[in-house]
Amino acid sequence: MSLQSIKYVPGKLDILDQLLLPVQSKYVAVKGVEDGWKAINKMQVRGAPAIAIVGCLSLAVELLPEDFDSKKSLRQEIEGKLNYLVSARPTAVNMKIAADELIALANELTKDEAVNVLEMKQRFLHATEAMLQKDIADNKAIGKNGAEAILNTCAKDTAIRVLTHCNTGSLATAGYGTALGVVRKLHELKKLEHVYCTETRPYNQGARLTAYELVHDKLPATLVLDSMVAALMRAKNIAAVVVGADRVAANGDTANKIGTYQIAVVAKHHGVPFFVAAPLTSIDLQIPSGDHIIIEERPDREMTHVGEHRIAAPGINCWNPAFDVTPAALISGIITERGVFSPQKLKAEISALVEQ
């Protein structure tokens, strides 16, 4: 079974259908933007970084065979299609940030008189293709920074037991993973005694995807239900929690998979450090706090059914927000490829980095 969620060569994009995992490992072709939008919306691909990469590469696949009579028409096509892709899922910011950067590039190339329409298309395609390699490099740096941060909170030679939520691994990214990259790095350093992963109802990213990755990579791991987190912290001496992010606001408030907030509350009660691991492309300095994050609500069916089998009483009302916002005050550190930031200093320190 494969752990590569995205396969791309110029003109051809295939994604591992995450709706079928772990029972079936099947790749589906994404032939253009419409396929990309549907794959993201239906969650055949999911996880904030993977959503952005698949969205942008779906546009690359569509543009490759097309001819444009002017840079203006190419620019219009790029802008319209990217904005459409942003609308597939609202909470994760990575697709929006990627779209803004690529639209800015298209604007720049349109104005540059030394660049013709063919060159403009080539330069645009290269920019989208570069996202795959950059994401893996960023994740490796996140893994290293996060492992160091967790080791720094523990006495020397302590056996590290960590808890993670949702799926943030190879399947949610171009490879290696963010929070799961931190866990992988601890294991590579021979410092990981055990990782616990939550089931992550209702879509079961933990039980289906994270558990699949952990078994595949032979990490010492145990699955727990979402309702077991407090008991787990009391019984198993958890050294740290590490989770991913869909959007981090300027004040450090973090939207992530539903259930993250209650894990952070429980971690605070037990004095367990709670880390968020995310690339800079998940950080939205444009919004002051988590109150401005749109939380996606998903169909009732994800709660009432497991596969084709109904588990909830027919007729019951459901509320199914896919994400929640963990207040910055509950977060010990935000681990990025450029270092670990305290939520309170995030905006100032990241702005200074970006200006460098």
Ligand SMILES: CSC[C@@H](O)[C@@H](O)C(=O)COP(=O)(O)O
């Ligand atoms: C590296 S993935 C980070 C987050 O996107 C992840 O924790 C998460 O919440 C994914 O939600 P999903 O609804 O599966 O796309």
